[in-house]
């Protein structure tokens with residue numbers, strides 16, 4: 001019997017509640033597919049700060065490294081917002097990305113037909129949106145050198161944005177590979193009219209493109225892309241961009257769908273290892289009430305089945321189960337038109353398992 | 357008779373056509389208000405590259421420096437897109453910003469009631485949107501040191517993002533002053549959970565806030581702001597942010613209104629000097645056809661009257677004239693529901709002058 005080790009890091013806020021439902025779905029998948037999932041829990045983010053004095057304890061890193069894939073809930077909350085940088089929940093997230101070499105963040109923004117009304121955009125603009133933002137996740141201004149010092153006229157702060165050719169090449173290849181399996185249209189987003197790192201980005205992207213003659217590559221400036229995502233999001237198939245631009249554009253793209261509680265993401269290393277997490281945050285305001293939407297986490301589990309375990313059929317089945325529950329009209333509060341009829345986290349999880 | 361010197365830099369593409377209408381409007385204003393506007397034309401962008409071999413000739417800079425304000429059309433076009441960085445039209449724009457110390461970019465995004473349908477967002481989400489993005493324009497990653505060198509594994513590129521306390525303080529003060537005259541709500545946008553420059557930004561903003569107890573200040577992360585602009589743009593009054601984030605968010609905010617051909621901007625130095633330009637680009641595809649929308653340039657002229665010349669009543673009159681022409685149903689192609697009935701650049705300019 002094939003065994004997969006899954007590191008489970010629920011994190012803060014609604015993290016534990018939504019993760020519980022995803023784990024139950026995965027257990028059912030294991031049963032049906034005749035495989036074994038070995039779950040090992042670890043602490044990350046605020047809870048780890050409270051318990052271990054650091055947002056990313058060594059023990060958690062070991063659990064993650066020994067696993068075949070990682071499921072993450074969400075990190076953060078007001079309790080830790082005033083902490084110094086290295087003692088903030090986000091440092092755990094940035095730390096695990098770097099430590100595990102998770103350089104490729106895959107963020108699909110798909111408009112499910114039954115949720116079109118949830119969008120702030122007109123139905124004709126968003127219905128049918130189906131795009132993926134591929135974001136470089138371990139380079140750029142996030143991980144460049146930081147400085148803070150006193151100048152002649154007060155304090156000065158610096159962040160270095162640095163990209164190596166090899167870093168650009170590997171993320172761009174991931175994006176081309178994804179585009180090749182879809183509509184074969186890749187938009188590379190940069191700010192080549194201003195940034196040196198963007199000019200290198202564009203040059204490398206052009207070079208790699210020669211290996212993908214079947215994929216249509218175009219370049220777009222980041223400001224133009226922010227406009228086009230609002231104006232006509234359906235024009236996009238796959239977008240690839242650097243870390244900081246990807247942070248902004250993937251969140252913007254996610255919000256176009258109006259149902260961020262539905263969106264999954266993958267952060268991949270070389271090979272098949274990956275970390276999977278919902279796009280939404282830890283939502284401390286509703287934590288512990290059993291009303292959070294577990295679907296993004298369940299869909300993240302489906303991404304894991306597909307991308308890390310090669311279990312495509314099982315992944316499809318989980319996704320179909322989620323869509324069928326939605327089509328049957330079931331909604332958690334975040335996506336419900338009529339909140340009084342919204343169902344809770346556990347009930348939603350149960351319905352998905354039932355559909356499965 | 358009071359005299360104001362105005363440097364007129366039409367630039368490329370539709371620049372000359374739209375500028376002509378703005379200049380005519382300004383001439384009418386001068387007549388009515390009993391002042392003299394002395395227009396001096398200069399070259400910038402692609403046309404300057406072709407004529408003078410540089411996107412920002414010394415002569416142009418002298419004309420601008422000797423003026424009380426600058427009106428700019430737009431720069432850029434496919435003809436110069438393959439040029440090296442310093443020989444690209446954008447270099448002229450970045451150069452004039454730095455040379456004239458235009459540190460405060462003011463970008464209003466206002467939804468005019470008669471244009472609500474042009475937006476890709478639902479009417480109830482955008483109608484009433486009236487926000488201003490205040491963007492720092494002469495610092496940050498735009499003007500930090502750039503490097504390109506060969507590393508052990510291929511090329512490496514670096515951009516330095518640097519902010520000095522004084523640079524942050526002066527732009528934040530501009531934003532507080534603007535907010536004070538509006539709804540008194542200021543959102544400062546940064547990425548303080550990752551960037552050192554953002555942490556300094558936040559610290560300085562907090563310090564300056566003490567001088568504006570009547571303005572409500574909040575902080576928002578740039579990714580969250582990109583989401584909130586899509587989800588609920590009406591929540592914003594004034595947004596202040598650094599150069600790169602401002603480039604992205606101001607364009608995103610502009611596109612929310614769906615009529616970027618209507619949006620004006622100001623780039624201000626200390627004192628009353630400023631450069632005024634439409635938000636839209638040079639639109640080379642429609643250049644020379646006489647169909648471009650001159651209203652954003654005319655509204656930029658109104659901003660100049662108000663912000664550089666203190667001619668508030670005249671500015672109001674120009675703005676009212678523009679709105680009345682729109683309310684009467686006149687549209688250029690970019691904002692027309694029925695393109696066959698769209699009017700041209702000159703006709704639109706004439707109607708505004710008539711309304712004035």
Ligand SMILES: CC(C)[C@H](C(=O)O)[C@@H](O)C(=O)O
Nearest residue numbers: 090091093094247549550579
């Ligand atoms: C929490 C934060 C550091 C993180 C990022 O900016 O990468 C988050 O916004 C994300 O997109 O995963």
Ligand SMILES: CC(C)[C@H](C(=O)O)[C@@H](O)C(=O)O
Nearest residue numbers: 193194223446447449450603
């Ligand atoms: C042309 C370009 C350099 C410029 C910028 O990025 O500042 C433009 O996008 C703008 O916003 O004025």
